[in-house]
Amino acid sequence: MLGGQDDYYGSSFDQRIHRTHSSSASFARPTVKRLIPPAASSPSVAAAMRGNRAKDTGPELTLRSALWRAGLKGFRKHVGGLPGRPDIIYGKRQTAIFVHGCFWHSCPRCKIRNPRTNSSYWREKLRRNKIRDRIILREIRRLGWRPLRFWECEIRASLNVCLAKVRRSLSLSMRSG
Numbered sequence: 001m002l003g004g005q006d007d008y009y010g011s012s013f014d015q016r017i018h019r020t021h022s023s024s025a026s027f028a029r030p031t032v033k034r035l036i037p038p039a040a041s042s043p044s045v046a047a048a049m050r051g052n053r054a055k056d057t058g059p060e061l062t063l064r065s066a067l068w069r070a071g072l073k074g075f076r077k078h079v080g081g082l083p084g085r086p087d088i089i090y091g092k093r094q095t096a097i098f099v100h101g102c103f104w105h106s107c108p109r110c111k112i113r114n115p116r117t118n119s120s121y122w123r124e125k126l127r128r129n130k131i132r133d134r135i136i137l138r139e140i141r142r143l144g145w146r147p148l149r150f151w152e153c154e155i156r157a158s159l160n161v162c163l164a165k166v167r168r169s170l171s172l173s174m175r176s177g
């Protein structure tokens, strides 16, 4: 167990070294202070924190099976190489779909309140997520792809509207060649 921890610290140390050496490269990132997550204050918060990293979440599965049923097949999931690693992509039609959890991505409809414990951590964390999302969407567009972002509440409440948006994006890219 201890050995594992050593490996962990060792690897993050290597990354720091690597970053220092590559700082003169063209792809220089601004230095951002790392946010250290606080210990979860309750089991439900712990579950939510794990949920941040989860792939194949409920709403995502719902959307994928609906796409399949609607005949909008031929998508791939979690493909690397595109900014933000979209949840679903239609490669030929250059459509990238993001399924966003309402809490983690600050859904404008749900307006979920920040947890009261460690509120400054959460405020900063969610603020960064929002900025990151904006950059990712911009980058995707810049690469000539059409990004679609669906909120989990949207998928729950109006799946057909989501499907219509996907259908529209796919047909638009067919028209433009």
Ligand SMILES: [Zn+2]
Pocket: 102, 107, 108, 109, 110, 111, 151, 152, 153, 154
């Ligand atoms: Zn929402």
